[in-house]
Amino acid sequence: MGWDPASTSYVSTKQSLASAGLDINYFSYYPNNFLITAIGRWFWNFLNLIGYHKYSDFVIGMGLLNYILVDLSILLLYRSLNSIFNKKISCLSTFISWIMMGFSPVNVIPYTDTYAYFIGIVLIFIVAKFLYSNTQKKKVAYTILFGLVVGIGYYIKPTTFIFSIALGIIAALFLAHQKKYKNIVILSLLFMLSFGGTYLVINQYQRHNSIVKVDYNKTFPMSHFVAMGMKGNGGYSLSDVKKNIEIKDPEERRKFNNNLIKKELSEKGMEGYISFLVKKQIKNTQNGTFGWGEEGNYLYQLFKQKGLNQLQKKQRKIFMFYKGQQVQGASVNWTGHKLTIQMIWLVVLIGILFSLRMNSFRIQLFKLSVLGGMLFLLIFEGGRSRYLIQFLPFLFVLSGAGMNNLFTALFDKYSE
Structure with a gap:
């Protein structure tokens, strides 16, 4: 492993970041x-x-744990959608998640992407259980559990909070339509107490832990990630990171990033910025392999190992670059996994298009979640499809619903 997964795994196993050639202030920055x-x-x-x-x-143990989470996610998605929608949508969405995530070898890397994917589906599962709870006590319990999971998810990837915002909007509209204003207040209070309590406990643990020291004066402000998301492809900028490290005063660091944002807006203008966002949205969503080929060559070193059997050689040929060469500007191996998964990804996107005309409260929940995720990736650091993994559960639900809508329409047309 390399990059962020290396930093987290080395500290987890009590290794020094300095001895591994990594920045000892990593957790202060992030x-x-x-x-x-x-x-x-x-x-x-x-x-x-x-x-x-x-x-x-x-590494092997965490890899196995990651696959357990992915497999459990697929099972939970099936159970959840079977309750929220119907068996057809459940089967279609689950099949998509099985193909897109269940067969991905990069899930062996223990990092926040698959954790956020799992948490997103757990939240869907809790919503399903809440909807079909037959007692007030169960509804209260599931609301508290939902806030607890959102609180944990926030510290894994803050974007897991987007689904709860979408759910809050949809639930408020639905209950207001039924004139159940008291329920809105009670459920909101229960969620805020549960989420707030979880947030505070984890926050205190983080500030007083014995694992790694965090200097919050060095933490990159939110505006840093906004500024990076406005230049180049809207992705990671090493020059911005270095400059933020050089600036020691937190207030000066915030001013620096705010000035970068103003500069980009001024230079691009309204028309230029909209054009930039369109191109960035393409970058954010175009790659069905979710951009793992751009993550550095540490993923591909095993290809060059000697003594591989025929099955191992075939696996590497399918999932890796041609002859294991992973250099800047190298051609992608379109003879195996990447071509196949890109074709499937195209079908998934077409399925999403056919969900756009569906207007039930339940489908609107997933539309809002996807919209919130897309807006987040447009505003903050993005520019590659790996960041989409955290929102895939909601995209897969819309795709399954859209495909079901399409198949139903075709069946009705040709059965007349």
Whole structure:
């Protein structure tokens, strides 16, 4: 592993970031990655307890845990949608998630993408259980559980909060339509208390933990990620990161990033900025492999290992670059996985198009969630499809619903 997964996994296994050639201030810059590191540390302590002490044991163990989360996500999605919609939509959406995520070898990398994917589906599952609860006590319990999971999800990826915003809007509209204003207040209070309590507990744990020291004076402000999201392809900018590190005063750092935002808006103008956003949206959504080929060559080193059997060689040929070469500007291996998954991704997007005319409260929940996710990626750092993984559960639901809508219309037309 490399980049962020390397930093989190090394600290989880009690290795020094400096000895690994990584920035010792990483968690001060990005404190949002603390919780996944803490989870890794708990898992590392468990492995030590049962007699496993090697870093490779941790990598394999966390990889297996990641696949368990992905597989469990697929099962939970099926159960949830079977309750929220019907068996047809449930089967179609689950099949899409199985193809797009269940067969992806990069899920072996323990990082926040698959954790956020799992949390998104857990939230859908809780909503399904709430809708079909037959007692007030159960509804209260599921509301509290929802706030708890959102609180945990916020510290994994803050964007998991988008689904709860969408749900709040839809629930308020639905209950207001039925004139159940008291229910809006009660459910809102329960959620805020549960989420707020979880947030405060994790926040205090993060500030007083024994795993890694976080200096919040060095933390990159939100405006830093907005500024990066406005230049180039709207993605990561090393020059911006270096400049933010050089500026020691938090207030001066905020001013610097605010000035960058103003500069980009001034230079692009309204028309130029809209054109930029259109191109960025394409970058955000175009790649059905979710951009893992852009993550650095550490994913491809195993291709060059000697002593591989025929099955291992075939797997690498399907999922990796041609002859294992992963250099800047290299051609993508379109002979295997990338071509196949891109064709499937196109079908998924077409399915989403056919969901646009569906207007039930339940389908609107997923539309709002996707809209919120897309807006977030347009405003903040994005520019590649890997960031889309956290919103895939909602996209898969819309695609399954759209395909069902299309198949039903075609069946009705040709059965006349």
